[in-house]
Amino acid sequence: MFYSLASRPARSFQRPASSLVRSGALDKFLSDTLGALSDVQPSQTATVEDGDKAYSLQLDVPGLGKEQLDIGIEGDVVRIASKADAARSVKAAWRFPLEIDAAASTAKLEHGVLTLTLSKKIPVSNVATLTIQ
Template structure:
């Protein structure tokens, strides 16, 4: 990276202010039978030679209230909030609305569907999507 590029990146990083990120409400094609608003959880996707890792923010969701399923090459995540925890609370200040979470991802043929795993810890869901053997890079021997 050139000296000018480094200075520009540093200036941009220093000039960024902390900002509240608004939740995006899910506009679903199908009706939901669970009452409450649904939001799209923020996601980061990381890739290595062996896996794709999808990290989703789902604060307030517990393991018992989380469904992750695969159907017709679509990975669906559905996290429900237990509203009884908030029944007696009156917020003094709130930066986001409380609601359920739903998101889906269309999978390519490079993902090994049999080895997909999920882990929920402290409101962060990590989906590990291993790549199929044919999609992983390999070293070719020279004869």
């Protein structure tokens, strides 16, 4: 069997822009949803190392104090964002292979470098054994 592409005039693909596109709502939605890493480029300003019991994350945040940063840990996701009154805007997120133990993790800001030591939550096996009768 042989198939060929159907050709249509270009005008059939041109549609007027919807009100969402014209108002910028779509751009705002995409930047809020997908733009978590847009302000900080992890390959240039952040270093992530995988240790035996913890991950180490170093992020350059010059000009910001510890009271101007928010760090959130939810499962395997770590988010760092600057507060509204901060001198510059920082917004970044990382997803790790294992969940993070927030209680055993630490954060330190020294000379414009934020260093996070993120303890790994070791998965516990929930396997139950059954006795054969």
